[in-house]
Amino acid sequence: MSRTTALALTMASALTLAACAPSQNDTPAENGGNETSNETGDAGAAGGGDPVKVGIIYSETGPLAAYGKQFKEGLEAGLDYATEGSGEVEGQAIELTYRDDAGNPDTAVAAAKDLIGQDYKIMGGTVVSGIAVAMAEQAAQNEILYISGPAATDAVTGINDYTFRSGRQSLQDVATAAAFLPEDGGKIVVLAQDNAFGQGNFAAVQAVLGGEGAEVESVLVPEDATEFTSFARQVVDADPDLIFVAWAGASAGNMWQSLDQQSVFDAAPVVTGLADSATFAAYGPAADKISFLNHYFPGAVDTEANKALVEHVEEAGGTPDLFTVDGFVMGQMIVQAVAEGDPTDVNSMVDALAGWEFEGPKGPMSIRESDHALIQPMFTVKLNQDGDAWVPELIETVSGEDTAPPEASGR
CATH class of the missing domain: 3.40.50.2300 (Response regulator)
Structure with missing residues (x-):
């Protein structure tokens, strides 16, 4: 494994399914x-x-x-x-x-x-x-x-x-996204914040999915941005086959709203990680338009x-x-x-x-x-609204062999 690839795989550890979701109102104990x-x-x-x-x-x-x-x-x-x-x-x-x-x-x-x-x-x-x-x-x-x-x-x-x-581990999350790609790999645009977290996700997608033949580009957004229309347009203009979103923090709700308003969901499948059930409602009207990577849900x-x-x-x-x-x-x-x-x-x-x-x-x-x-197996999921609740529905089970991370060489 080259030093560049090794660095990318190390940076990929920044990705978690929880962090891809809208932020929660967890409060540290007093x-x-x-x-x-x-x-x-x-x-x-x-x-x-x-x-x-x-x-x-x-x-x-x-x-x-x-x-x-x-x-x-x-x-x-x-x-x-x-x-x-x-x-x-x-x-x-x-x-x-x-x-x-x-x-x-x-x-x-x-x-x-x-x-x-x-x-x-x-x-x-x-x-x-x-x-x-x-x-x-x-x-x-x-x-x-x-x-x-x-x-x-x-x-x-x-x-x-x-x-x-x-x-x-994070690389298994990224590998699961391959289930949404065309057979020839296609073009992936990573929409992420321009910080260590976002850059790490971009590196991970390059290492895992780029390594399988996909063309990978990024649209990186300043961490303090509050207006996302121009970035959403950049994603659409790139003409992607898959859009990989890695986002964390309080701005997530506005970001998803901007993607919806700029018809990003009509451009290509939009993929992100599905976190725990407390976050399901936070995606707003875009929830049923997102294709989710998932580690586990009871159903x-x-x-x-x-x-x-x-x-x-x-x-x-x-x-x-x-x-x-x-x-x-x-x-x-x-x-x-x-x-x-x-x-x-x-x-x-x-x-x-x-x-x-x-x-x-x-x-x-x-x-x-x-x-x-x-x-281990991983899952692709969509959210369906049931009254006031959002309920995950299984799209596909992706085998452990297909999501296995590259072999680590640190030991």
């Missing part, structure tokens, strides 16, 4: 996320051996607390499913200790060091990409098993021998694992959403590591996960042995 919680999961009952202690560091508070809640609910559902309701693996209880990262890498690392000092050999969690990278560094330094959660940064894949992921699949996910979360009073699945898969991975490895021997647990093929809520999944990428 305590600034400095407090942590220590909680034992339901699996803490005494079994035939010492409990297997697992440290879970996630956003209980902070800007992404809503995503942290989804992840935690999914994790507990996944552990329940993978242990057939016992919370134990061969008589050993899986004991979860939760710590709040509050969206802050320093807070997360401090919590990780504390738990590692207490001889925790398995760590998991976080919805924040910067925290996932910091946690991966701790895993390598201390030789413990770390499973990243919903954090989409590509940097986690292949970072070291001790790090895995239970969610998708996308009809697998045994997904039925168990939905049932467990709803019975507990929650609602399955975008990142619930990443927690569920982490539960499956923890049980696999303990069942097929030795919870006192980290290398044996690493070996138990590398190359593992299994059925997750989304369907067939596998952990690529060479770099620990999680190969």
Whole structure:
């Protein structure tokens, strides 16, 4: 892989499905996320051996607390499913200790060091990409098993021998967009903000879809822009076959309105990432004109694992959403590591996960042995209005093979 391509793939870590959506009204907790919680999961009952202690560091508070809640609910559902309701693996209880990262890498690392000092050999969690990278560094330094959660940064894949992921990565989001392209590749225009996020998305589309033969151009918008008519016209005038939108922040609503007013949706399919259900209504009248890339929504699949996910979360009073699945898969991975490895021997647990093929809520999944990428199906979706609500509808399931990221070479 050339240094230019490697840089592009690194920049691609800026893309997340959540960030492509209109901004949410998440408010950081008043305590600034400095407090942590220590909680034992339901699996803490005494079994035939010492409990297997697992440290879970996630956003209980902070800007992404809503995503942290989804992840935690999914994790507990996944552990329940993978242990057939016992919370134990061969008589050993899986004991979860939760710590709040509050969206802050320093807070997360401090919590990780504390738990590692207490001889925790398995760590998991976080919805924040910067925290996932910091946690991966701790895993390598201390030789413990770390499973990243919903954090989409590509940097986690292949970072070291001790790090895995239970969610998708940004390059899989971009690869899913190929489902909307003509067979000959065609021309893609990336509409994005002129900042690291937008430039990273442009680089990712160039690396992934440009690498498959598509012609890729960009329309980059100043981050402080409030009027988008001229940029919308630039997109139309470029005569694209596909329009890839990467946008984050409070200006998203006005941006989508301008695209609609300038008939951008008549020029070519417009693709962006579908975030969690709280954002569905924020696209406004343009919602049913957008083609969405999607990591997960509860109605996308009809697998045994997904039925168990939905049932467990709803019975507990929650609602399955975008990142619930990443927690569920982490539960499956923890049980696999303990069942097929030795919870006192980290290398044996690493070996138990590398190359593992299994059925997750989304369907067939596998952990690529060479770099620990999680190969998984992805989805294309549209939103339909049902009264005052917007409901996702599956267009196509894109196989894990077709969305597999390029092999990372960092390890």
